[in-house]
Amino acid sequence: MSPITPIIDTCVQPHFRYNAEIRRYLPPAHQLRSIPDVEQQWYQAPGGDYRQDLYGEHYPGSDPETVSRHLFDDTGSHTRVAYAILNPLTRGNIADYLLNTQICAAVNDWLLDRWLEPDTTNRFRGTIRVNPEDPKGAVAEIERLAAHPKLVQVGVPMQSREPYGKPVFEPIWEAAAAHGLPVAVHINGGNGVDHPPTFAGHAHTYPGYAAFMPLNYFVHLATLIVEGVFGRHPDLKFVFADGGYDILTPLMWRLDTFWLSMRDQTPWVDRYPSEYLPGHVRFCWSAFDGPMQAGDMRRWLDFTAKSDLLMYGSSYPHWSMSTPEVAASDLRGLDEAQRDNVFWRNASELYGLKERV
């Protein structure tokens, strides 16, 4: 295999060493509040959400040196990971949205304190976690941290009781776009006041949950287009960090098919919905996405020009993580430019990351 270099890993979840560690970063008034643990009570993977060999004295993904070694050093001789984008989980859409905003701020302060500021290698980049259920608080948190050179995106949960195209959220997206920060949507940890995770109700098994949950991004995406959010904010970018690009082509075709008929209801959607994708939407790699036959990978990706939208991400330390070598093996039918897009260029352009000298 020809070397694939360099690589940006766009999806890494760093964790607190233990769940209660977050309390050290909360204001005194909130330190005695009840806060859910990261792993979800209802839909936790049997055996734990994270790779079993990474559980130890502390939580998987909680020691910067170990994570650095796993991500940057132990990836095999063919690969060189240059940067990793850290996107920590918070604790769910808990009912007290003001507490949730404090939790987001505590996660951000911890990320700076434990990961980004001590990192002399300059290879970690971070996420500003905000709580969309508190739009004013979310905007204030973006304004507080946007100038930090190592914070390169805003992070929000996949879980929501309203899709992200609804007007209540628009000030958050506007603030992110104004600072040139993409918005990453990722399935959150913790437990919140959420709807059942599938369109037909609760899943009865963990695999039933894990297979469906990432696909919910499509409702956020469809509403961002149909409500005109992308049209009004040309600089706004969304990253769907759980993948789900496998259903992108079928469902975008369906959205395109009915566009012309709906112009009188939503006249501001002034082009085919799929035309918004290149300027506004990216996906992180997922181990669950792909064609039935491995040999079809290239022509499958060519539908909806998915290799222009896709960015490698390991999902470390999740049980479903993909190393660069696994991803490269899946992508072996692609030409060099397409592979370069997925492993480096799409993320480099989105996050403004340059190859280091």
Add this chain to the structure above:
Amino acid sequence: MTTIERIDVAKGHEGDIAVTIVDTDVHPLPVSVDVLKSYAPAEWVDKIWPTGNAVTPVPHFYDTPDSYKTMSLRLDAAPPNGGFAGSDPDFAAKQLLLDAGVSIAMLEPMCDAQLPQAEHVLKSTYNDWLADVWLDRHNAHGRWRGSVSVSAQAPEQAAREVERWAGHPYMAQVLMTPQTRGIPFGNPHFDPLYEAAARNGLPVATHLMGQTPFELIPLYPVGNPAHWHDFFASWPLLYVSHLMSLVFDGAFDRHPDLRVVFVEGGFTWAMPVMSRMDRIWEARRGDLPHVRRRPSEYVREHVRFTTQPLEDTDTVGFRAYLEMMDLGENLMFSTDYPHWSYDSPTYAINRFPADQRERIMRGNATALYGLPATVKALPGER
């Protein structure tokens, strides 16, 4: 006023013609609510139609374009002698069978009631009406096939309703709403219905029903869109949810003869969803001891998808996608007559890969429903 000649279907035919096109999604309507009421148990009439004149379908929360005028129906499908599109079996026969060239059409009435017992009675009423009007009095040509409508809320009664119609020469499938108020299809709740359907060789089809009252609208996990456009584009995810539940919750293991038909919910998502389920299953087999085979194998054996609305993308690319998808055994052509987003057979056939056309237009449906190879021709039909 012009009068369009009506077909006298009772008066004979000019020999038999080969079955070439089976339409798996056609919507008949009662000509009036009074006609429907005449099939309902007397004690239920005032409960199901409390104002005495409300009709179904009632206005939708998610409205299709100009639905106040069109009721989501093709304006040119309104019968010349009055009434709603889809309410005149003979005019429908002329337009869909004779003019559009459909050989056999699967009739799928749409109706809802809020409470389980009322839902069961309403569905049962529709069955009696459909069997009498469409499958008997206006079926001398034998080209209408019916659906046994059942309540999703009352599976024991649904099972008895299936038994009531089993053996009927023209009832070819069971029809259940996918809007199951938070119960996924793989839940054992539905087992009595599935047992009855499988025992009698009747596939269970599902098709969207009304979108009022609000409780019938599926609760989208991240909240519901505001417009029909994004609502309906996301609708296939309801079918994805039910399909994943059928597989992961072991329904096909419990009911080896169960066949499920997903109607009007797209099908190009089937390949990625099958692949996604396979990958999860391979990684998490320990969590799924009851799922004995690869998920995609269950889909190929047990599940069919109808084709309308075909996605209106580049024809050559669409065909290439269907070739890659390789589900030519699992797709069945449909028009959705007389609804506004109708796909004609001539439009559809060109969009399928050449080697899948015969199966999609005819073969898969005739095999699934046990349909004949020939039917009576209508007057003037070649």
